[in-house]
Amino acid sequence: MLLAMGVSCRELVKKWENSISGTVGSTERVHTEKGCGMSLDEVIEECKLFYFVGQETTSNLLTWTMVMLTIHQDWQERARVEVLQAFRDHQPDYQVLNHLKTVNMILHEVLRLYLPGTMLVRTTQEKIKLGDLALPPEVELLLPVILIHHDTELWGSDAKEFNPQRFVDGVANASKNPSAFMPFSLGTRTCIGQNFVMQEAKMALAMCLQRFLFELSPSYQHGPFPLLTL
Numbered sequence: 001m002l003l004a005m006g007v008s009c010r011e012l013v014k015k016w017e018n019s020i021s022g023t024v025g026s027t028e029r030v031h032t033e034k035g036c037g038m039s040l041d042e043v044i045e046e047c048k049l050f051y052f053v054g055q056e057t058t059s060n061l062l063t064w065t066m067v068m069l070t071i072h073q074d075w076q077e078r079a080r081v082e083v084l085q086a087f088r089d090h091q092p093d094y095q096v097l098n099h100l101k102t103v104n105m106i107l108h109e110v111l112r113l114y115l116p117g118t119m120l121v122r123t124t125q126e127k128i129k130l131g132d133l134a135l136p137p138e139v140e141l142l143l144p145v146i147l148i149h150h151d152t153e154l155w156g157s158d159a160k161e162f163n164p165q166r167f168v169d170g171v172a173n174a175s176k177n178p179s180a181f182m183p184f185s186l187g188t189r190t191c192i193g194q195n196f197v198m199q200e201a202k203m204a205l206a207m208c209l210q211r212f213l214f215e216l217s218p219s220y221q222h223g224p225f226p227l228l229t230l
């Protein structure tokens with residue numbers, strides 16, 4: 001993407017180092033093919049954001065997936081059978097990863113129960129009416145997505161249990177409300193990395209399943225806790 005914007009990697013790293021050390025600020029414009037300009041500082045900030053929001057979220061997703069697959073050995077075995085049928089002991093192929101249905105259902109169920117970002121935060125810009133509430137500007141709203149994901153009215157009586165089967169007919173049919181699943185948020189601010197992360201997680205999980213059997217450590221104590229991420 002950055003190369004398409006006409007910035008060489010070396011140039012970007014140099015500017016980035018300078019921006020971190022605070023020696024240089026750049027308002028130089030970088031032009032995309034469509035002609036809309038971003039300053040180099042803005043591009044660098046976007047890159048930092050990608051590192052910040054892309055690393056811990058993804059590692060959380062993979063960690064909770066491993067934990068769930070150790071507790072639910074039947075799902076670990078189903079996932080392994082699917083992966084071995086698709087790739088045997090070969091390097092997972094990018095296109096075929098899209099067809100791993102069981103692995104996809106497992107990742108969705110983990111993102112439902114153990115979503116990395118448990119809350120969304122929004123601030124009102126102007127006076128608005130939200131349902132029965134009349135809100136002034138500058139009010140901070142916390143949306144506890146984790147509660148929506150655990151709501152028995154939406155997901156059924158087994159809402160708090162790990163059951164990837166609920167995603168067998170896709171995300172829209174997994175609950176009573178097609179929008180109830182929102183680990184990546186919804187609307188215009190939806191996560192820009194969501195397709196990337198699903199591919200990345202499938203790749204990592206497939207490679208682990210090809211090589212290892214996972215078991216839970218006897219000293220493990222289940223205690224999810226939100227501290228920025230879960």
Ligand code: HEM
Nearest residue numbers: 050053054057058061116117183184185189191192193197
């Ligand atoms: C499991 C992994 C991930 C989860 C659960 C996740 C979740 C989210 C959520 C909920 C938001 C919206 C925040 C809000 O509206 O307040 C968001 C935004 C964003 N995410 Fe992710 N994310 C993940 C991985 C990634 C990755 C890998 C990248 C980039 C490589 C990424 C890049 C971004 C960016 C740039 C935004 C801001 C979009 C904007 O405001 O326009 N995310 N993410």
